Amino acid sequence: MVDAGAGSGKTKILVDRVCQLVDEGVAIRNIAAVTFSEAAASELRDRLRAELSDTHPDEVADLDAAAIGTLHSFARRILAEHPVEAGLPPVVEVLDEVASSVRMSRWWSTVRAQLLTDDALAEPLRVLLDAGIRVSSWSGGRGGASMEALALRLQSHWDLVEDHLSHVEPPPIPGPDFGVVEAVMDELLDLLGECADAEDKLFVRVEQVLAW
Known part of the structure; x- marks a missing residue:
């Protein structure tokens, strides 16, 4: 772990450590070098390519297959290589920000339609509306809490919902003062x-x- 501020030489230290491992006989494909940002990962890979081209040209061909990138790309790599163990389908699609936003909007449209048409949810919905909780986040420019914001937040952390919410007894609703x-x-x-x-x-x- 290299923890330091911008411009302090983190990338150089990582390059030196990776090159040292290669000098000791460790194949580049067996080394993981993880950074935080895409820019830092790109710079790290470029510097390693330049260093290895002079000292270990035989390892340069395997550089693109090495686990050198961001934390997210490293996590995706592990999931892609071990989907069964992770409980995922064999092919995992990673959505970009735009595609993810579109899919979340479509999902919320389905949930909202259910909220407004399911008779079993009519009374809870009325209580929330009476309490000033709006259905959608955007409503004439007004701020405040909304069911949409909560639903999207829960959907973004779907893997935590069951463990943290499904077994929690809701507190009693206090009567009006x-x-x-x-x-x-x-x-x-x-x-x-x-x-x-x-x-x-x-x-x-x-x-x-x-x-x-």
Whole structure:
């Protein structure tokens, strides 16, 4: 593990370590060099190609097949080589950002349709809407929580949902706190006593609300 700031020579250290292993007889195809960004991985591979071309030209041909890249590419490599052990289909498709966004949007459209048409979800949906939770993230430019944002977040971490949520008992839903409402009503009653015009529209309306 090489942990240092930008421009501190991390890539050079990695190149030196890989070349040292090759000098000791380790085949380049048996070495894993993992970096964080695509740019760093590309630079690392280019520098290794230049170094090995002078010292071990026979290893250059295997450089493209070596596990030299980002953490994500290294993980994909392991999954591609061991799909059965990982519980994956033999062929795994890695989507780019645009394709992933399109697929997630289509998935949410299906989920949203189910939310709005499933009678079993009508009451929970009503409770959420009454609490100010919107269905979609975008609604006239308003902010706040939405079912779409939660659903997409859960879908992004689908591998954690079952272990963390399926066996958790939801806490009891607290009842409404009428104390705040009663305090406001008391204030309104006090203010009504200060009104000299019984025909005032606001006075009449407040009386109607209090009577209700």
